[in-house]
């Protein structure tokens with residue numbers, strides 16, 4: 085298949101990338117807003133353009149379990165879910181990562197009940213931050229397409245051997261149409277060679293995978309942690325190689341936008357990044373020294389990069405589209421712990437916004453920046469603010 | 480690779496594929512695994528969820544399997560088996576079997592959804608439920624296959640309750656209702672019947688299911704040398720039955736001329752020793768009703 089540019093949604097972009105990654109086995113259970121992805125993949129399997137085994141499983145728990153079974157014989161696997169589905173499969177996530185199976189999963193970010201709701205936030209995926217999976221968040225359909233391909237390269241790298249969750253904001257990304265550049269299949273094959281591993285059951289040399297361990301339990305997980313640290317360099321390496329081959333590069337663990345001389349920066353995840361970019365462009369036009377840090381990977385966490393940023397700016401805002409009820413935003417907690425390692429102590433404000441799909445407008449973002457700039461000048465304010473709610477609710 | 484019917488222990492391989500595990504003396508479940516693997520091995524992929532068999536045999540670095548084997552999430556045996564089979568198919572592997580061994584709880588309760596899904600997809604996997612009639616690994620709690628009157632740690636027998644008060648789910652018939660290619664019940668007390676059924680399952684082109692009664696000396700409370708005898712008696716007294724389902728038909732394999740006394744079977748086991756006469760009557764009544772149905776509807 086030669087490369088081409090087509091007008092597709094985020095869900096479809098993921099399906100196209102899966103077709104080009106050629107997994108052996110796909111097992112998935114439908115949930116809005118992931119459904120279009122698995123429907124398109126089913127079409128590809130039906131029309132023969134994707135030669136994969138498609139397992140119609142009866143739940144998300146089984147979707148991941150089947151992927152684990154397939155990975156255990158050395159197959160490349162794919163699954164996709166969202167929200168309640170991700171929580172339903174939660175038990176199986178550490179099974180996959182602990183067994184060091186490089187499964188790739190798309191998660192369409194959607195909030196979790198109750199109140200029951202369909203729209204997007206990051207409460208689903210961030211609740212699984214400790215599951216041993218890498219987590220990457222995409223800004224647009226092109227990045228989603230590219231990250232599926234990169235995810236396989238990163239996950240299957242012998243230095244890493246850990247699964248990856250590729251996150252797309254529900255509806256905002258999954259259902260919005262954009263022009264997406266699809267590369268040539270041959271180029272993809274050169275970038276992503278067939279998966280080969282020793283970490284599998286083998287008819288010629290039988291072995292056990294996924295076993296129990298009492299005495300060496302700590303060592304297994306230490307190894308997992310050390311390999312996940314190595315993944316940081318692999319992510320950067322894969323991003324560079326992708327850039328050379330396809331002309332698109334994302335910055336690896338995180339991307340800094342107009343941070344050079346910034347006094348205040350906002351950290352974002354996912355689709356809201358685009359809105360923040362445009363607010364920065366217009367504020368910069370008016371002389372405000374503001375910048376953006378687009379967190380791409382939350383696991384492995386871009387520790388050193390965050391320390392570096394913290395040493396250069398006076399105020400950091402973290403825009404969390406999640407909330408660990410009883411404390412603060414999950415990304416904020418993570419960023420704060422790295423900021424502590426910095427030689428300076430920038431002001432820190434946590435903005436909780438967009439829960440259950442609540443809009444985050446340009447005006448909201450401009451207000452955040454103005455508040456952060458005041459904090460940079462020493463004004464004391466609240467640690468946690470709620471965005472786009474009546475003032476009587478904001479703390 | 481099992482490619483023909485096996486009807487006698489003499490035909491079995493001398494190789495051991497499940498060896499050195501830490502199950503209790505007198506464990507029926509470990510016998511069920513060992514025999515089935517002798518029929519199917521060595522080119523097999525085995526998945527076992529959380530249960531006594533995995534807990535006593537998967538401990539790295541002393542894993543008790545000499546064949547390919549993996550732990551499955553407790554509720555997901557059916558799905559893991561499907562995944563293995565799909566992966567093996569996609570990779571073009573040849574001449575192998577995919578087999579799962581789950582307990583009664585892992586099959587009839589938490590794992591029933593994944594089992595149903597696997598049968599629905601028709602993946603070529605063999606699912607063996609070894610039934611010891613309770614959650615043994617966690618300390619003898621009641622499962623959906625614990626029979627009436629059985630004392631477990633969550634159905635204690637006392638002034639108000641005779642132990643478990645439910646009715647053992649008809650897993651065999653639930654599985655058959657999916658229109659599965661082949662399903663059978665068995666007992667480790669009738670090993671040759673069991674071996675034949677495992678070898679028959681191995682010949683299937685889609686999902687097959689074997690439900691083998693596997694007494695547990697620890698949970699049932701009987702001397703460790705009596706496992707096989709108890710497993711036989713369960714069939715002889717009519718509380719268990721040997722049957723097959725294929726081509727839309729149920730076939731009874733063993734028609735007892737008359738049942739051996741039920742009290743003998745029950746009172747040998749600590750879990751039933753507290754039963755009063757009216758409980759025994761309840762059990763007899765349940766057994767007779769079941770057999771009425773069997774004799775009316777099965778060949």
Ligand SMILES: Cc1ncc(C[n+]2csc(CCOP(=O)(O)OP(=O)(O)O)c2C)c(N)n1
Nearest residue numbers: 529530531553582583584585613614615616
């Ligand atoms: C999701 C989940 N819930 C509960 C458990 C705890 N658990 C482990 S083994 C087991 C009992 C298994 O019983 P059964 O399937 O009947 O097999 P047996 O132990 O009797 O051989 C339970 C409840 C678990 N491992 N996972």
Ligand code: SF4
Nearest residue numbers: 502503506531695697
């Ligand atoms: S408790 Fe029962 S089933 Fe478990 S190992 Fe012991 S005898 Fe076997």
